[in-house]
Amino acid sequence: MAWNTDLLAIRDWIGSVVLTLDPGMRVAFDQPDAEFGAPFARVETRDATFHSDSVLTDRLELTFAISIRIEVSEGNVSEALLAKAVALRAALLAQANPAGVGESPLVRRIQVGQAHKGGTQHDLTVEFSCLLTAGRGI
Numbered sequence: 001m002a003w004n005t006d007l008l009a010i011r012d013w014i015g016s017v018v019l020t021l022d023p024g025m026r027v028a029f030d031q032p033d034a035e036f037g038a039p040f041a042r043v044e045t046r047d048a049t050f051h052s053d054s055v056l057t058d059r060l061e062l063t064f065a066i067s068i069r070i071e072v073s074e075g076n077v078s079e080a081l082l083a084k085a086v087a088l089r090a091a092l093l094a095q096a097n098p099a100g101v102g103e104s105p106l107v108r109r110i111q112v113g114q115a116h117k118g119g120t121q122h123d124l125t126v127e128f129s130c131l132l133t134a135g136r137g138i
Contacts (some may be wrong), residue, residue, distance in 0.1 A: 003060055006101040006132050014043050014064055017091045021084060038071040038121045060132040065125060073120040081112040084124055092128055102130035
């Protein structure tokens with residue numbers, strides 16, 4: 001089992017899910033300071049925790065932060081951000097097995113906020129986690 005291959009598969013899958021919200025969005029992976037103007041997204045690998053599942057298998061819990069900046073110039077900003085958050089959550093949880101390797105997908109937290117005071121750009125941050133399982137090769 002190559003943990004890194006599965007991690008990259010899940011990370012790329014998250015990027016493709018983000019693009020379903022806005023196909024014109026630019027997505028950066030594991031670049032915390034990346035900023036391209038709205039709309040853009042960052043997918044950051046935040047945490048990887050190993051768990052001993054049994055004598056024969058290990059689990060790796062992966063946590064990602066998905067940050068999306070969108071332009072909301074008219075209408076109710078909170079409604080627009082909530083609609084994006086609900087759509088992203090539904091898309092992330094739609095598959096029981098993300099990228100063909102992850103298990104137990106979970107959206108832990110959703111935060112919304114204004115990118116710059118008085119501006120029309122707003123940020124949506126989603127914390128997403130899932131598990132990888134691998135045999136120990138015993």
